[in-house]
Amino acid sequence: MTNTVFFLFGATGDLARRKLYPAIYSLYRERKLGDRFAVIGLARRPKTSEQFREDVLESIKEFARYNVTKDEQWASFAEHFEYMPLDINNTEAFRELKTVADRLDDKFDVGGNRLFYLALAPELFGSVSHHLQAGGLLETPGWARLVIEKPFGYDLPSAEKLNAEIRQVFEEKDIYRIDHYLGKEMVQNINVVRFANAFFEPLWNNKYIANIQITLSETVGVEERGGYYDHSGALRDMGQNHMLQMLAMMAMEPPSRLSPEDIRDEKVKVFRSLRGFQSAAEARANTVRGQYAAGNLKGKPVVGYREEDSVNPESTTETYFAARVFVDNFRWAGVPFYIRTGKRLPVKTTEVVVEFKNVPNNVYLSKKHKLEPNLLVFRVNPMEGIYFKMNGKQPGSEGAIVPVAMDFCQSCQVGLNTPEAYERLLHDAARGDSTYFTRWDEVALAWKYVDKIAAAWGERTDNLNLYQAGTWGPDQAQQLLSEDGFKWWPVNGQDEGEVAWEFTKR
Template sequence: METRAKIPATVIVIFGAAGDLTWRKLMPALYNLYLGKRMPDRFMMLGVAHTDISLDDFQRHLREGIDQFSRSGKAKPDDWDDFKKHLSYQKGDFNDDATYTGLKQQIDKIEKDWGEPVNRVYYMAVPPAFFESIAVRVGKNGLCKNKQLARIVVEKPFGHDIESARHLNNLLHELFDESQIYRIDHYLGKETVQNILAFRFANAMFEPIWNRNYIDHVQITVAEQIGIENRGNYYETAGALRDMIQNHLLQLLCLVAMEPTASFKADEIRNKKVDVLNALRKITPEQVHEYAVRGQYGEGWVEGKHVKGYRQEQDVSKTSNVDTFAAVKFFIDNWRWQDVPFYLRSGKRMAETISVITIQFKQVPHRSFPVESTENWQPNKLVLNIQPHMGIQLRFQAKIPGVKMLLNPVDMVFDYVDSYPAGSPEAYETLLLDIFEGDTTLFMRSDQVEAAWNVLMPILDTWQANTSPNFPNYAAGTYGPEDAEALIAKDGHNWMVIPLETENNGRKK
């Protein structure tokens, strides 16, 4: 459906326009929206960064990122020549008021030239240390006087702990209404993540069994083969629990566990997510060792290549106690989920890159088949594959062809590539378009952010106060430390990674 005419004229100010996020993600996303005629009729991107660079060099740099990372492939000359007319650049210090007065003059001139008021999107594609400085100066220099038109976008991490998150929320609320604040988590823009809502609430067959009566447990795995790359300075202040579980994985948990909504309005959905976070059973400091496991990768082998351990990475302390792996067991204390364990894990330098949600159902109450027919018996599983392969699998028992009654698990598969060969937008395309249109559905609200931090603070505080004596405790190229296996094994379960098996991903059905 064409929505271009519905979006008002928009000026996008990107602080950190010369950085990696802008180069790899934001500009390819804006360019793809432009190619798809999803951008406003009138738009301008004003890039701001410390880099001393000419406009031509800035535009050339952005094109290199588009050519390398855009899902549409390399930019065609005619398309690029038109698109680059919408790109401007201003060198500026984020801590200097002169940067913001210069921006205000540019935006006021654009508004005058266009003869209409414009949406003003302030995107902070910068390290968290600059969030407060930029937000304060945007407000102090009159860039957000019209609260109906001004919006601010904050990348993760939103805070370092509950106190810093609350402080940042309070600061932003002094300048912006909550409806104008877009706390962006790119995971929520992924097609397969959004499809969880459609799968659950658009199909009558699943809701009756989506509860403690039929579901045994839920697993959420977000594993990455890569290490920290060149982000040692950032990762030393973060770790896996902060970097991944506090936002990405808890968001996935909320989508799996939330109650049905009365409508698809943004606050309806966000209210239900907050309800889940508020219902998570509190973990006391004394219980942390029972519910949470941390790890740090050492040297190892990944796809036949020897890789160094975390403590040998650039800008990392030789005695670092930072977790590069975290696993946590949660319980949701409500009628739907009481006593159903939710196991979450995420780590760097693991055996493969995969994001998957596995819902394991309870065993049938009675097996009426002969013992020899059930040798390969498995509980029913529903697997939601998020990346790298996108799709849904339902595993159930079926009879093997032949004269005897022999059972074997088989998979019913929905694969995005098979069903939608035209492809799907990247996560940032979806989220940027929502920002332009003023749709906050896929963005975190302040109470949701603080509720997530509250859940994890006992774990973070305990780990901070007690250094791990056995780091590194898993080799690169594995699935994490042995303690993570013990965390789930003591409940009679094991971690599962069931890859989407289709012809398109090179596996045999």
């Protein structure tokens, strides 16, 4: 159990309501958070602590994994929450906040440990950090850690500036940059499957793997984020962080020790091995940029991106991004990693597909049969699980070969009540485990790679490909793979114009 005062900046925002309050409640219910904690909600909006607790209750009722209506301990849980309106530009207000924090620290015998969670715009991270210092909030007998949300900058120069501001106050070891995909159960399971099963390691290289495909698809449009998204786009919003982080998890070498720094060192080696683009033309040849137009999704008409609220009617911001990425080291030389993410696609899912090389042609069974390659698939979201697709004899046939799957459905076993990513990450930050948070050198190397793509796109105005909402993106994304003799594999049982394979039933 961890003793902590949580300072939630942006306490009235959507992230706090949907993710943070339910996460804290789940940690409390599972006894990962004892009674020696406090939560201070901070935002500009005037509100009493009683009103704040009611808001927290409504949030938990709507989004938490546990049923709060039957919780006899709710009153004792709620008393740990307090609200304070805060002008983040006023140093004196931070001194008042210190008084509140000291009082709660004494009341719940926390021991001076403080976790500052900034659910704020990135440009505020630096100034808030300095005000925390000036207000005396870092003068504590315990530890003080800073948790910050993406986006961490808009490009490498802005990220460097932001990091320099924060580092004037906090040491790197005390900065926890959240990428919530690293908190997902099956993303964390990638390393367990790879490194806890001896038969995978001899196959996990360019001798046996043909390609790896990472898909992060969303059915929603930009919703209420049109203003933000129109200045960001899929490349910066998803590619620079989630996509490259999952790629690093798939490609990293086994760490020498199970320590956070050793694990993150191996991810950094992957980022350093990413093949850079020698020219803008090369960057464009290996990437696809798309934007959704009006279409139909699940039988309902939806507007195009340029018709969304707060979006420039002539916007060239991409809502779809695909790329062919190479990791130039001995293990992965020549193996393409295909990544794609987009909005208004047919299915909401996150999957990683490992396609193994096929058996040689004109040898034994391949002389008479068209054999499909073996696939290992990590289902990250919304259903969690792993399956392996292989070839087998069709029962009752005269030697007909069909693809079958050995399917482990984690969601089927434990239901959809598995711990949410923010629960793990909040718990990890409070106990000082930085394994699944991004270190500065990871962030910088990812921005360096992505900036070259953004610069190449910026040189041309004719490289934005429209795709109809409800489809799998621009045709150019299919061509990216067909150029290499591959295709995108079905996602979550939904094929792209072909018949999906049949899965064996439990």
